Amino acid sequence: MADEYPEILSVECLRRPSKQEYTKEEMDQKVEERTIDRTSQIVLRKAMEDGTDTVWDRLERQTPHCKFCSEGVSCQRCAMGPCRIMGGDRTRGVCGNDAHLIVARNLLDWVAMGAAAHSDHGRDVVEAVLKGATGGAPDYPVGDVEKLNRLAKEYGIDTGGTTQQTAERLALAMLDEFGTVRGELQMIKRVPAASLEVYKKADIMPRGIDREVVEAMHRIHMGVGNDPYGVVMQGFRASMSDGWGGSMQAMEMSDVLFGTPEIKTSRVNLGVLKKDHVNVALHGHNPVLSEMLVKAAADPDIVARAKKVGAAGINLVGLCCTGNELLMRKGVPQAGNHLDQELTIITGALEAMIVDYQCIFPSLPFTAACYHTIIFSTSPKGTMAGSEYVEVSPENAYQQSKLMLERAIDNYPNRNEQKVLIPDEPVESMVGFSVEAIKKALGGSLKPLLDAIVSGKIRGAVGIVGCNNPHIRHDYGHVELAKRLIKRDILVVETGCASIASGKAGLLKPSAIEMAGKGLKEVCGSLGIPPVLHMGSCVDNTRILNLVAELASMAGVRIDQLPVAGAAPEWYSPKAVSIAEYFVGTGVSTLLGVMPRIGGSPFVTKMLTDDIEHLLNAKFWVEPDPSKACAILFDHIEQKRQALGM
Numbered sequence: 001m002a003d004e005y006p007e008i009l010s011v012e013c014l015r016r017p018s019k020q021e022y023t024k025e026e027m028d029q030k031v032e033e034r035t036i037d038r039t040s041q042i043v044l045r046k047a048m049e050d051g052t053d054t055v056w057d058r059l060e061r062q063t064p065h066c067k068f069c070s071e072g073v074s075c076q077r078c079a080m081g082p083c084r085i086m087g088g089d090r091t092r093g094v095c096g097n098d099a100h101l102i103v104a105r106n107l108l109d110w111v112a113m114g115a116a117a118h119s120d121h122g123r124d125v126v127e128a129v130l131k132g133a134t135g136g137a138p139d140y141p142v143g144d145v146e147k148l149n150r151l152a153k154e155y156g157i158d159t160g161g162t163t164q165q166t167a168e169r170l171a172l173a174m175l176d177e178f179g180t181v182r183g184e185l186q187m188i189k190r191v192p193a194a195s196l197e198v199y200k201k202a203d204i205m206p207r208g209i210d211r212e213v214v215e216a217m218h219r220i221h222m223g224v225g226n227d228p229y230g231v232v233m234q235g236f237r238a239s240m241s242d243g244w245g246g247s248m249q250a251m252e253m254s255d256v257l258f259g260t261p262e263i264k265t266s267r268v269n270l271g272v273l274k275k276d277h278v279n280v281a282l283h284g285h286n287p288v289l290s291e292m293l294v295k296a297a298a299d300p301d302i303v304a305r306a307k308k309v310g311a312a313g314i315n316l317v318g319l320c321c322t323g324n325e326l327l328m329r330k331g332v333p334q335a336g337n338h339l340d341q342e343l344t345i346i347t348g349a350l351e352a353m354i355v356d357y358q359c360i361f362p363s364l365p366f367t368a369a370c371y372h373t374i375i376f377s378t379s380p381k382g383t384m385a386g387s388e389y390v391e392v393s394p395e396n397a398y399q400q401s402k403l404m405l406e407r408a409i410d411n412y413p414n415r416n417e418q419k420v421l422i423p424d425e426p427v428e429s430m431v432g433f434s435v436e437a438i439k440k441a442l443g444g445s446l447k448p449l450l451d452a453i454v455s456g457k458i459r460g461a462v463g464i465v466g467c468n469n470p471h472i473r474h475d476y477g478h479v480e481l482a483k484r485l486i487k488r489d490i491l492v493v494e495t496g497c498a499s500i501a502s503g504k505a506g507l508l509k510p511s512a513i514e515m516a517g518k519g520l521k522e523v524c525g526s527l528g529i530p531p532v533l534h535m536g537s538c539v540d541n542t543r544i545l546n547l548v549a550e551l552a553s554m555a556g557v558r559i560d561q562l563p564v565a566g567a568a569p570e571w572y573s574p575k576a577v578s579i580a581e582y583f584v585g586t587g588v589s590t591l592l593g594v595m596p597r598i599g600g601s602p603f604v605t606k607m608l609t610d611d612i613e614h615l616l617n618a619k620f621w622v623e624p625d626p627s628k629a630c631a632i633l634f635d636h637i638e639q640k641r642q643a644l645g646m
């Protein structure tokens with residue numbers, strides 16, 4: 001790694017520039033303004049006192065932003081430019097494109113990027129299943145045979161042979177969907193026939209996972225997609241190949257390998273780090289490596305080695321969605337969400353951070369250089385300058401996991417107690433609400449949930465999903481919206497960093513029903529569950545798709561007729577744009593708390609927030625204020641109820 005990047009041979013501590021010094025009063029104010037989580041506040045203050053640079057400091061230095069870029073009207077698509085559009089409709093770039101086309105192409109670029117990221121993650125999981133089934137990776141046996149057989153039947157695969165044979169056939173059938181010549185994906189057929197008709201009429205039925213992403217990239221090439229409407233619509237089709245294809249495969253096959261999540265209790269926030277343990281954070285998205293790290297951490301040799309250096313043991317903690325995957329299935333405590341990744345290092349108590357891919361700040365090795373933390377990168381797709389690279393594949397994952405844990409243990413004596421600050425008590429959280437687990441809690445089917453919605457005890461449901469974004473006060477958008485919705489008897493289901501925000505705020509505790517309205521309190525109280533349900537990682541948004549598909553089928557209506565909605569109050573990533581588009585494509589109107597970069601085109605903005613409803617019966621809203629956002633979502637749900645005569 002170092003040889004490849006000779007200029008980065010010395011990985012220096014990332015300090016805040018001296019011109020960006022803060023007084024004590026400024027620190028007090030910034031800590032309050034930047035995050036609502038108390039443990040994050042404590043460590044953020046330490047970062048300021050240590051002089052360590054953070055995402056918020058960098059945002060401050062990048063502000064004000066370029067207006068052309070913010071509104072999506074800068075174009076770098078060919079070498080005749082770059083161009084930026086001034087004066088709205090009347091200006092054109094060198095090739096003759098206008099603001100609408102530039103915005104549409106930039107948006108499609110983001111959707112394709114997000115869909116590609118999720119789907120490539122899905123392919124990696126399916127390949128691990130295949131290698132496990134065919135003898136190449138014996139550490140990856142099938143963990144949920146029932147789910148394997150259920151999926152095999154769905155794909156029309158004979159389950160008469162051995163488990164390995166079924167797994168091999170299913171994996172090959174799924175891999176075939178990346179470049180399928182059959183012309184349609186299997187799992188989208190889970191939706192009611194009437195919803196399928198809407199997708200066909202709108203021409204957003206995905207024909208193959210890779211195909212839609214490649215076609216998106218083709219269309220945004222200069223001189224191909226020259227009509228903003230067609231360019232935007234390809235975004236919906238590409239995103240549907242993510243939601244009902246790549247991400248769905250990632251979720252289902254992770255369950256096949258590692259087991260379908262069940263309800264359990266764990267702990268959340270930076271307080272999960274332990275003073276007397278070797279602390280190792282697992283960050284990224286794909287559970288293929290992290291599940292193996294959990295296994296390796298229990299290896300007697302590893303435990304003995306930790307004791308030998310004077311530690312009480314190994315403490316694995318999660319971050320972002322790799323953390324969510326482990327939280328759902330294994331109850332591994334979660335240190336935090338997206339904007340906590342630097343803070344976890346800044347506690348001074350982290351021996352190693354092991355990353356796979358997605359949502360990993362490139363600056364982490366340089367933050368780590370201010371303390372004693374080792375950053376291990378592990379994926380050939382996610383190599384990182386300044387990190388220690390330990391290449392991991394399903395064939396060698398266990399051995400490589402042990403190796404990294406040994407290095408972390410050996411790093412424990414390097415911890416500088418003077419630099420350690422672990423905030424106080426973590427918050428208990430109930431997690432693991434897969435659709436299967438929800439059904440189990442309800443006595444075997446979703447019928448009681450549907451009945452509660454029809455009776456009005458629960459007015460409807462909102463999926464709050466997505467990231468943190470330093471443009472929004474950390475966790476504020478998620479937590480304030482969730483609190484307001486449950487107060488109005490709206491069930492909240494969550495994934496990704498949104499769910500961790502709720503965990504930190506105590507909304508994933510059964511006792512949070514005290515904050516809910518009367519009807520929701522009664523239903524959740526009788527089941528002993530919280531009013532906000534943790535449904536997993538980013539690719540687990542597909543669990544929400546399955547939930548609404550099953551509810552709509554049971555009710556005999558289209559998905560878009562259900563009193564449900566989506567929200568991404570603090571989204572930042574192109575993956576979130578793809579998720580938002582497949583929610584709307586599926587028929588679930590979605591509210592964004594951060595304006596996407598489409599403001600430079602009145603045409604594209606109106607298309608997505610208004611006109612698209614005529615085609616898909618769903619649309620977008622943009623509203624950063626949680627109070628107003630709640631009002632929009634509540635009105636939407638009440639209108640849907642009224643239309644169904646509820």
Ligand code: MSK
Binds near residue numbers: 359465467468496
């Ligand atoms: S980790 S994509 S910041 S949810 Fe999935 Fe969180 Fe968003 Fe990454």
